[in-house]
Amino acid sequence: MRTLPIAAGLLALTIANVLPAQPAVITPGPVTAPKGMVSAADPRAAWAGAQILQQGGSALDAAFATLIALTVVEPQSSGIGGGGYMVYSPRGGPAVTFDGRETAPHAATNTWFFKNGQPMPTREAIPGGKSVGVPGNLRMMALAHSRFGKLPWAALFQPAIKLARDGFVMTPRMNRALASSIETGAMSAEARALYYAADGTPKPAGTLIQNPALAKFLGEVAARGADSFYVGPNAQAIVATVNGSPRNPSQMTTGDIATYDAKTRAPVCGMYRGYKICGMGPSSSGGTTVFTILKQLERFDMTALGPNSPTAWHLIAESMRLAYADRDQFIGDPGFVSVPVAGLIEAKYLARRSALISPDRTMTSVTAGSPLGAPKFVCKAVQPVERGTSHFVAVDSQGNVASDTSTIESPFGSGLMVNGYYLNNELTDFNIEPMKDGCLTANRVEGGKRPRSSMSPTIVWGPDGKIRLAVGAAGGATIPAQVAKAIIGVLDWHLTAQQAIALPTIFAPGGDTVYVEKGTFLETMVPQLQALGHTKIDYRQPISFKANAIEWANGRWAGAADPRSEGVAVSQ
Template sequence: MVSAADPRAAEAGAEMLRSGGTAVDAAIATLLALTVVEPQSSGIGGGGYMVYSERGAGPVTYDGRETAPAAATPDWWLKDGQPMPFNEAQPGGKSVGVPSNLRMVALAHRQHGKLPWAKLFGPAIRLARDGFKVTSRLHNSLDKYRTTGALSAQARALFYRPDGSVVPVGAIVKNPALAAFLQSVAAQGPDSFYVGPNAQAIVNAVDAAAQNPSKMTVGDVASYDAKSRPPVCGSYRAYRICGMGPSSSGGITVFATLKQLERFDLSALGPQSVTAWHLIAESERLAYADRDKYVGDPDYVSVPIVGMADESYLAGRSALISPDKTLADAQAGTPAGAPPMCAPALQPERGTSHFVAVDKWGNVVSETSTIESSFGSGLMVNGYYLNNELTDFSFAPAENGCPVANRVEGGKRPRSSMAPTIVYAPDGKVRLAVGAAGGATIPAQVIKAIVGVVDFHLTAQDALALPMIYAPGDTVFVERGTFLEAMAPKLEALGHPVKTLPPGTFKANAIEWRDGRWAGAADPRSEGAAVSE
């Protein structure tokens, strides 16, 4: 089974499973298809993370996060000594990190794939060559950029009419440049992306960009290396939660939030309880404070991940949470091994797509892929969009003279919120594979899904459908038009400043083992679907 944010991408993965492929084969085909049909969110011009469990074993995780050019310095996002506004930094060349998805999935394929590399490209090539229908979600994303100069001419030519209007919902779009490029990479292998004409095209696009030209070299592209990283795992009630470690903050944020909630009986409270959602918000506030202060690329900063995941430390953090009032100031704690770092100001994160695959052998993949904002940097090369991941770095390299863990440095990976997660049942078998899209809301979406399954005893589908609460700081955000918005006065009475977020911000996918079989789940807010073999 495959669950993805677009049914055509899920079908691409399922096609690999029918051909005898593994979950990794299916995930790669899904990623490639998303490059075509969901170009605003994901693709080979970006990066991602993969959590893989072989036949129920403890997971291995792959870091495919983009890197900054070697020439990048801590003042990369400063203008006249001040951090640039995000909307000014996003478009053009400086926001582009070295695309990394293909290096990551090639590494996973070598270790866990069965089908030939070229076969994985078949569905994506057909979609790009023969055409695909424009969905409402893609159309709406294109419409938002209709009057801006953020998209390059090549990008605009694909999806806009000569009069500047967006191609309508249901229109068939063909991307022959992408089809030809995918055929080339299928035939020549993943290294052809990182050296030769494509690498030079990336460098030319970002260094000669009309907005924010970069300083990337072909050496930056050629030297990119995906890495296997230690997972972040820990117990929550009788379950084992495993996710992605740094450079992602997703795994530790999800686990810390859950572990801090463990002493509260969420099951007895239930999903209609104001107290339950208040406790989730309070725990998120503490976990996000720690991640903001301490998490960065572990190759560049000392991330105290062991201390942050320590049960005694998290018990102390949990003791700060009260069921009947709000913590006045949710500051970062001091876990064992914490270096002297300062937390930066919060900044937006966007975009992304998540997909999950399980094969007939019981191998499970939970993978999140992104190009960051809608259409990334707006630059297009060979029919695919280049990311704007470098805006995930902290724009200010220091706070009050204290270094920020997520500051820009040459060759460094920006911190991510992506949280591909696998949950193991008390019997040790995979119970749930889940992840989400939506920038910094990703850990909160995954937390809500796990609480829904483990504590509220919901199906994965119903857990994904639960309304969203997101508390990265003093303000609690609830999903507009849901029972959580109706609860806002009671949350405010507990001390929470409450604001609403539109439901289009959220997008999650999952597969669960339930009642002796695999069952897929896709966020009802999205166009996603689960397709079985």
């Protein structure tokens, strides 16, 4: 298993400056363990989670220590300034899901992102205050920790505090993100001082970065609890920063922050070839979309076709087109719109949708279906692309499993920084235009509402009732496509989780265009895909994909991290 594609010298330096030496395993080779393990997109964060496992923490404790550490070492993608979702299985039992998605200020309206009476381009709407939603990660952590945590709250913060105080090495991926996202990465003076040289260019890979402001703030939250983020000086600083932003000032209040609530949700679960698949329900579109892609393929012999068959990838693309059409039409915050979850995953409905798929030709056009309970007043609207997300998985010796996806949306979020962490730009995950084809969209902006998300933390149980796989990904709207592909790789093509994650990604988000991953064997299949009717083919760069997983195989946990990323698996 290839888990860390960064240079060996930088890897050694990275590990050396993470934490004191302990008997964990971190390696670019295969990582297996009979006890516990963490897989994450950054080695320092994975290592932080593994330390918590060694101290007797639960998988949930380890996942949250990983999340806090990502705030420090992967600020372009995740952290306490954003939100996320967790699917958790206590001792291998039924899934419990937690919703820490950000919310819009109560002053937000359908025309929140309008300027001079016209909708703003997404790129223009991202930087500054209006794109910032009330961060949800810490309230979600507190809610979940109160039920399933083993170690004290403060213990979860210690690895990240050390990283921020003593410093961490800038990786090539972070350097590239800083260079390509200067508009947001360097927007705040605090961020420029941390990550950029005097001439305005990013500090080079290998530079030791210290973030004392973040170390101090994390220490305060560790000592005082999550509420110290949502009331008092930090909440006041967020409000002052977003409302006083020179770009797109907001109208957030301290009341918006103080009243934020994380929520437990009903998981979205269904059966695929004898395996139970459980994911996140709305406001995430992940659970319904991943399951729909899979279930619509169940009548086809994907095992016989195998990963080298153009027909197999054609079928996956066609199933995605149908799944994303339903996603874009129906999914939104269930507190504001009626979401027909049961109808979307009903077997008879998906059998009807599957019947539209042919192995030897493409569908001429794709529209949303009519699932049971579907509202009649919402119209389809496609969500913009983003890349600022991170997924991580943790398992422990008691059989607890955590699959968590966390995000600040675009690289470096809104570009605004408070107390050493970036604030998200999640509100641009709403449909900037509230109307489409003469009717309101489910994912329009409204005060207090959670924007629709693509995050897809997922856990898979085998026919024996035991957990087989925990998986998730980063990459905006491509996330359900990456997760479904990985599950097909493991369950249908009998690959290891590492091999399945490493497979190239095909992405067909509802319309006529199919995207294939550039530089992979999918490119060589383009003529065959065109012959099947996919005439509109475009390409995605590998850097936009980033998945992590842990599977149970041969009596041991086996970690998997995307070879396109700097990710690793670390055993207890």
